[in-house]
Amino acid sequence: MSHAVGEHPVLDPAQAAPFPQAALPVLRNPQLRKNVAHAIDVIQDKRARLVAEKTDWQALRAAGAAIRDHVLGNLGAYLVQFEERCTAAGGQVHWAADADEARRIIGEILREEHASEVIKIKTMTSAEIQLNPFLEAAGVKVFETDLAEIILQLGEDEPSHIVVPALHVNRSQVREIFARRMGIEGLSDEPRELTAAARNYLRQKFLGVPTAIGGANFLIAETGAVAVVESEGNGRMCLTLPRTLITLAGIEKILPRFEDLEVMLQVLARSATGERMSPYTSLWTGVTPGDGPQRFHVVLLDNGRSSILGRHTEQQTLRCIRCAACMNACPVYRQTGGHAYGSVYPGPIGAILTPQLQQMRHAQSLPYASSLCAACYEVCPVKINIPEVLLELRSQVVEQERKQAGRFFDPIYMGLRVANVLFSRAWMFQAAQRVGRVGMRCFTRKDGWIHSLPGVGGKWTQTRDLRGMPPQTFREWCAARGNAQGKGVA
Amino acid sequence: MRVSLFITCYNDTLFPETGRAVVHLLERLGVELGFNPAQTCCGQMHANTGFRGEAFSQAKRFVRLYRDSEAVVVPSSSCVAMVRDQYPGLFAELGTAEQGKELAALLPRVYELSEFLIDRLGVEDVGAYFPHRVTYHASCHGLRSLHLGDRPWRLLGKVRGLELVPLANLDRCCGFGGTFSVKNGEVSSAMLAAKLQDIVATGAEYCTGVDNSCLMHLGGAMHRQYAGMKTIHIAQILASTETSPAEVTA
Numbered sequence A: 001m002s003h004a005v006g007e008h009p010v011l012d013p014a015q016a017a018p019f020p021q022a023a024l025p026v027l028r029n030p031q032l033r034k035n036v037a038h039a040i041d042v043i044q045d046k047r048a049r050l051v052a053e054k055t056d057w058q059a060l061r062a063a064g065a066a067i068r069d070h071v072l073g074n075l076g077a078y079l080v081q082f083e084e085r086c087t088a089a090g091g092q093v094h095w096a097a098d099a100d101e102a103r104r105i106i107g108e109i110l111r112e113e114h115a116s117e118v119i120k121i122k123t124m125t126s127a128e129i130q131l132n133p134f135l136e137a138a139g140v141k142v143f144e145t146d147l148a149e150i151i152l153q154l155g156e157d158e159p160s161h162i163v164v165p166a167l168h169v170n171r172s173q174v175r176e177i178f179a180r181r182m183g184i185e186g187l188s189d190e191p192r193e194l195t196a197a198a199r200n201y202l203r204q205k206f207l208g209v210p211t212a213i214g215g216a217n218f219l220i221a222e223t224g225a226v227a228v229v230e231s232e233g234n235g236r237m238c239l240t241l242p243r244t245l246i247t248l249a250g251i252e253k254i255l256p257r258f259e260d261l262e263v264m265l266q267v268l269a270r271s272a273t274g275e276r277m278s279p280y281t282s283l284w285t286g287v288t289p290g291d292g293p294q295r296f297h298v299v300l301l302d303n304g305r306s307s308i309l310g311r312h313t314e315q316q317t318l319r320c321i322r323c324a325a326c327m328n329a330c331p332v333y334r335q336t337g338g339h340a341y342g343s344v345y346p347g348p349i350g351a352i353l354t355p356q357l358q359q360m361r362h363a364q365s366l367p368y369a370s371s372l373c374a375a376c377y378e379v380c381p382v383k384i385n386i387p388e389v390l391l392e393l394r395s396q397v398v399e400q401e402r403k404q405a406g407r408f409f410d411p412i413y414m415g416l417r418v419a420n421v422l423f424s425r426a427w428m429f430q431a432a433q434r435v436g437r438v439g440m441r442c443f444t445r446k447d448g449w450i451h452s453l454p455g456v457g458g459k460w461t462q463t464r465d466l467r468g469m470p471p472q473t474f475r476e477w478c479a480a481r482g483n484a485q486g487k488g489v490a
Numbered sequence B: 001m002r003v004s005l006f007i008t009c010y011n012d013t014l015f016p017e018t019g020r021a022v023v024h025l026l027e028r029l030g031v032e033l034g035f036n037p038a039q040t041c042c043g044q045m046h047a048n049t050g051f052r053g054e055a056f057s058q059a060k061r062f063v064r065l066y067r068d069s070e071a072v073v074v075p076s077s078s079c080v081a082m083v084r085d086q087y088p089g090l091f092a093e094l095g096t097a098e099q100g101k102e103l104a105a106l107l108p109r110v111y112e113l114s115e116f117l118i119d120r121l122g123v124e125d126v127g128a129y130f131p132h133r134v135t136y137h138a139s140c141h142g143l144r145s146l147h148l149g150d151r152p153w154r155l156l157g158k159v160r161g162l163e164l165v166p167l168a169n170l171d172r173c174c175g176f177g178g179t180f181s182v183k184n185g186e187v188s189s190a191m192l193a194a195k196l197q198d199i200v201a202t203g204a205e206y207c208t209g210v211d212n213s214c215l216m217h218l219g220g221a222m223h224r225q226y227a228g229m230k231t232i233h234i235a236q237i238l239a240s241t242e243t244s245p246a247e248v249t250a
Helices: A030-052 A057-073 A075-088 A099-112 A124-128 A131-137 A147-154 A171-182 A191-208 A234-240 A258-273 A314-319 A325-329 A331-336 A347-357 A375-379 A386-401 A405-409 A411-423 A426-441 A457-461 A474-485 B009-014 B016-028 B044-049 B052-066 B077-094 B097-109 B113-120 B140-145 B151-157 B185-201 B212-224 B234-239
Strands: A092-096 A117-120 A141-144 A211-214 A218-220 A225-230 A244-250 A280-285 A295-301 B002-005 B032-034 B071-074 B110-112 B133-136 B163-165 B206-209 B230-233
Touching: A030 A258, A030 A325, A030 A331, A057 A075, A057 A258, A057 A314, A075 A092, A075 A218, A075 A295, A092 A099, A099 A131, A099 A244, A099 A295, A117 A191, A124 A131, A124 A244, A131 A141, A141 A147, A147 A171, A147 A191, A171 A191, A191 A234, A211 A234, A218 A258, A225 A234, A225 A258, A234 A280, A314 A347, A314 A386, A325 A347, A325 A375, A331 A347, A331 B185, A347 A375, A347 A386, A375 A386, A375 B140, A386 B044, A405 A411, A411 A426, A411 B044, A411 B052, A426 B009, A474 B009, A474 B016, B002 B016, B009 B016, B009 B212, B016 B032, B016 B230, B016 B234, B044 B052, B044 B077, B052 B077, B052 B097, B071 B077, B071 B097, B071 B113, B077 B097, B077 B110, B077 B140, B097 B110, B110 B113, B113 B151, B113 B234, B133 B151, B151 B163, B151 B206, B151 B234, B185 B212, B206 B212, B206 B234, B212 B230, B230 B234
Parallel strands: A092 A295, A117 A141, A117 A211, A211 A244, A244 A295, B002 B032, B002 B071, B071 B110, B133 B163, B133 B206, B206 B230
Antiparallel strands: A218 A225, A225 A280
């Protein structure tokens, strides 16, 4: 609905079009871009206010980064500790090496439960392993319960943001989806009416479906507890009402101690939604007889994460606590929204996480989907130097690509190879400046500007003019001046 | 003080008026300036595109050319950011311990122009005259990598006749990003359009900045759209006096 027919967003990195092409449908959709920019402005303003009121914000960021680095340096031991404690508290821990194994584990649990329906808490990890289509194919009806996820599920759309998945959809579009899919006549686009419609739809599911699938914001190694933060309370319903709960979590979600939440919950809420504390913070440990789900499974998902561990520059990617501050701050995301990134993880973090989860076999255009403005690094609550990782991944892409025969004549590769030779000797550089000046003359109009260039240059001149080359370079001026004044250069 | 000018490859080739302005400005302030014609490029273009080996060979060249300089002045924040942020990593990965030491010794003596004027020379009023309405575009590298803070404003604020107009969404990138501007030409153009809207809304005659790369991007769109304003590097404003006004070619 927010897309033209035939342009359903593809969030499978192995299938998605390269970023520059995938961005085009959004760039051509003024309504979508307006929705994205408006939503981001609202979150950004709230975040900026709440970060400003913390006098120790930089210390909190440093603490957040240190906690996460410590975890990543000792991940194996903490995961085993989590498994022990969670099992001792009545939970059951499963290890999934990849998406396929995670889906199979969850499928088997649901078969044992004879579950034909599940309710779901918003979890990007389940979208990462494309769980919903798998379950539907296995005959299990999936009901999303997060308001944004309901909008996307009913609207047959895909998430474009990791905290606000339906960020690209506006109120009147929500009204249209709800009216059509819930069969409500005369529904207005008043928030009160829309939430009432969603609540009515959800209550039946909460009371009737005994199996829930959710994610985790943090796993506490010391106690075996799981933490989920959310804004609506629908997650809490899924965590408390059903008989069986399955938590799917990436292996990097570990925190060593309960008290580490002090730092992480502060930076997460402020960075993610611009709140001092998330409205609902749910923490539970295993099962409690007579209270809440009586069967509890945790599926620990690797799916490419462990291949990032131990890499000097790249490992910081796994510090991420999925707050989305980087995408809210990103001037690229602001223009393209999330679908262009071809992954459930969009924005700057997606540009570094997705290719790495794909072990650099897909999504090689993503490390270039950034102007390196570093706004992401500035806001990251765990100090992930995203530009630094982008550059590292770019160099890996170049290492891959320059071995390919077809790349030899790629204009950008040729240009950079030639430039490298020219920059190695000043006389060659100077000769190239002179040749360039003559060569550019045929593209330069009488007003002294270039309005159109062939090839790669055309990508510049499609929206921008380029001033023609001046008659004298700076070094020529220096040489002439030095000669005239008899005093060497400059 | 014997100071070396690293003009940068693109200023040398495309914006010589900025280089001339730096020479006039620093000479007026009594700085003895040298230009080593062996200089070419800092390696940023290669580093940012993923060509690390090539970037390292430019980086080694830069250090070799300037290791004996008292100070190196660079009228480009992104090239200084390259030297300061990326050289250490490149040298650690590809260089020898000896080369690393030379780099570490050189780094504190590499200055972006506004840093050099304020931090090294200790001047804010450079005696400039530029009777125009001007807005300042903060380039991302100047803002978030070099942390130039209010240095450019302090310099512009002391220019006689200059009316400085604040720019909305100052911290938002103009969409240049080197090869990003062609590799992701459409996205880059969308970012540029948003930035230009803010700049035009200031009603300024000139948009200035510390990086001709951003200014080339903005100026190219201004020219294409008959925006009725021009870009000008901060060095040209600071070099401008009543007797020799700024060379404005862009």
